[in-house]
Amino acid sequence: MKVVFVFIDGVGRGNKNKETNPIYATKTLTLARLIDEAAFYADAALGVEGLPQSATGQTSIFTGINAPAVLNRHMSGQPTATLREIIYRTNIFGELIKMGLKVDSSNVYREEYLARMLDMTDRRSRPSVTSVMGMAANIKFKTVSSFIKDAGVYHDITGEILKGSGYDVETVTPEKAAQNLYKLSRQNDFTLFEHFMTDIAGHTANMNEAVRVIEKLDCFLEELIGLMDFEEDVLIITSDHGNIEDSTVPTHTMNKVPVIILGKKAEAVNMHISSLVDIMPFVLKLFSQNIVC
Template identity: 75%
Template sequence: MKVIFIFIDGVGIGSKNSNTNPIYATQNLVLAKLIEDARFKADASLGIEGLPQSATGQTSIFTGVNASATINRHLSGQPTASLRDIIYRVNMFSELKNMGFNVTSANVYRDEYLAKMLDMKDKRNRPSVTSVMGMAAGIKFKTVADFVDNRGIYHDLTGEILKESGYIVNTISPEKAAQNLYQLSRDNDFTLFEHFITDIAGHIASMNDAVSVIEILDSFLAELISLMDFEEDVLIITSDHGNIEDVTVQTHTMNKVPVVVLGKKADGVNRQINSLVDIMPYVLELFSIQENGYNFK
């Protein structure tokens, strides 16, 4: 079994109004259909008042700990020391590695950013939740060289931002990015890819810009789905909070987030996903059933 886990920042389940929801204004409506057919709808509020935010939401997804309840608020941006402590104590990568599975992050890091991120003396640097998880689990991070060799995916899928940053690289199509992700997943039991352009576009709240972002994402997802064998492969897609699904506001939303699960290997998982904290236990149970024939407790 090969599992690809795609985390898309800032995508909630909104209205089907194509005038306000760019997910329903694209040509092929790939993400729209995935959201409509999502196996679960997860609460992102985590029992805490206020708009859900990225640092606490992502920590909750990738640790199974209610981060918002732990610090009694929603926290935006990157995790603080208290959230990093949670991630170092328990996280999806480390748990799967401890179970004997090969895990990787497909995301490419710019060389200068990676150097600063790994410099533990630089207290000004605050890496993302998935980056902290990778460091805690001892994951080897992908570099620009991996992008050039088609062994890693940049967060914008095409590498256009890398080129604009001064790197001498050829941009790729979203379909090629999907092919690269699929090939990378063949060497690992669990492959994570994070896409956060959606959240940025949601905050800008421009319909044209948001539709462009979703169009690229639609092409990427359609190609990836066409490559996967859902008799053996499992694709999981989820988010940390709503945002881009409503361009009438520049803030996050209170909408639930989709949890898309495709693949017959997941049919044996009895666990339900009602909130973000249920996602990691679901993933661990999926792997435990396939490996050992019993449910994860």
């Protein structure tokens, strides 16, 4: 069994008004269809007042621990020392490795960013939750050379940001990026891809920009779904909080987030997902039920 986990920052279950929800304003409507047919819709507030935020939401997803309750608040941006301690203690990469499984992150890092991120005294590029998780599990981070070799995916999918930053790279189509992710996933039991352009676009409250970002993501997801064999493969797509689904505000929303799960082997997992903290236990149960001794 191969599991691909696509984490998409800032996507909630909003209304279907294509005038205000860019997810329903695209020509492709792939993400819209997936959200409509999602297996579960998860609470991102987790019993704590205020708008859900990235650092605490992502920590909750990837550790199964209610991070906002630990801090008694929602926290944006990168994880604090307290959250990093939680991630180092337990995270989805580490728990799967303990089960004897091979895990990997497909995300590509720019060399200068990676150097600053790994230098914990340099606060200019503090690591995200998934980066801390990779560090805790001793995952080898992918650099631009991996992107050039079609062995990694940049967070914007196509690599346009890399090229615009001065790197000598050729951009790829969303379809090619999906093919690269699929190829990488054949080498692992669990492969993660993180995409956060949706959250950035949501904060602009610009419908045209949001639609552009969603259409690129739609093409990426459509190709990935077409490549996967759902008799054996499982695709999980989820988010940490709402944002892009409501272009009338530049902030996060209180909307629940979709937890999209495709694959017959996931159908046998008798477990309901009602909040972000249920996602990691679901993945662990999925693997425990499908490991062949």
